[in-house]
Amino acid sequence: MLYSVRMRAAQGDAHEKGGKHISGAERLVRQEQLPAVAAAMLRRALFHSRGTADFINLTVETVLKENIQAVACLPIATVAVPSIAAGRVAAQVELIKAGVAPAAVAAGIKALAGLKESLRGAMLVDAQTGVRLDNGERGIRVSRMDIADEQAYLCWLSRQGHSNIHIQEAVVLASKVMSASGVAAELCWSDDPEYVTGYVATPTLYIRFTQLKPYGSPIGGRIFFIKENTDLEQLVHYLQYQPVLINVPAEEAS
Template identity: 35%
Template sequence: MRASRIENSKEIHISGAEGIYEFYELEKFLKKFFKRAIEHPKGLPDKIVFTLEKIKEEIQPVEALSVKTVFCESSEEAQKVINEHLINLGISEKAITVAWSVIKGQKMRGATLIDYLTAERLEPDKERGVRVSRIQMDKKRRMQVLKKIKNLSSEPQRVIEAVTIASKVAFCPEVVAEICVSDNPDYTTGYIASKEHGYLRITNIKKQGENTGGRAFFVKTPLDIEKLIKFLEKTPVVVL
């Protein structure tokens, strides 16, 4: 599902959702996705698009990242914690600066791909970015994650979806780390994710009411960009 609105002759992304489901589950989840689109804090969309695809390929298993919450009292503290983690992973300060500039200053539907050393942006479409798609979390793993964060988050479904995305991204050998800030004005918990540190929820990653946000994937080069994007966007995975 993708919901959007036209502002100043430009299509603005409002909300999105997806999953891999059995045929008998489709009606239930289509209703959930519709409700999610029309009740979004950004307001009613002008357009809601539902796309259903039959998956014919084998669904690839991906190991779920461990989940931990890092409590920060301010966005300044959160950014400092994030930067320290990323630097410890060998990511250059220049690359980190570029990532923050995209997240805070550019509206993108997907993620930017940034060379973790040179800071060069590598995504072919600088407006669309790269979308992580064809994903689902195993029901058993979902219950384990919910149990771990039930007292820490008022919106556990967001966490489930984010861990699912982050686990698929971290599975790629070319990816060093990911940083994500929601563009929802009422959701101020973001995350950084990597194979080494797992999925780290970061509270107060931005101030309440801010509608900026985005994703950045730090990658190693040289790499086959087309192959990486094809995996992230097209290969169906289940997170176990």
């Protein structure tokens, strides 16, 4: 048995009462990890660069091992770009290569860049038409995922020169999202003011771009581009409720 641990924190009031989203996190852990993981989430909500939370929801639920699905981790590539504009152009090229219509890519970037405030979850956008498919202002929050073997993951990342928590969490999330049938690609940049690197995820690659948003901006978000004829209800259920553990490639003998 594992435990799904989920945290969402807001300022002013609860999210559903119009509070400002500060931070969220989701893990799938063993019982002995639970106290430390829960404490770390509370710390993160209380000491966040987006501000201090005064509403924190921490949920813990059991998950049966036989319901967990194994998903392969996406490989990571990094593209250094000289400016935000160059980063966004490069991201658009990758989204188009992944099968998102140019007009939908443009609409998606416009929606993300035009946000007045960060949502708690991701926007769903039709990959052909660019029309927004989720109805809420909150977006769809992906949950119930984690890395299967944390030590192996941290080693695998560190051998590629990566060590920060943003990338650790984003690669897990993107790997789950891209394992969902119906998602053509994802675009993301952080809502943490100091974190300007963003990414595009495709079915085969997680591609980082070193600048996708202005330094200091507290507005970030995610867009999942949805293929034609996708059963939205089934997709959203998978993203929110299907427990998934991500596996890194076994270490190659050297």
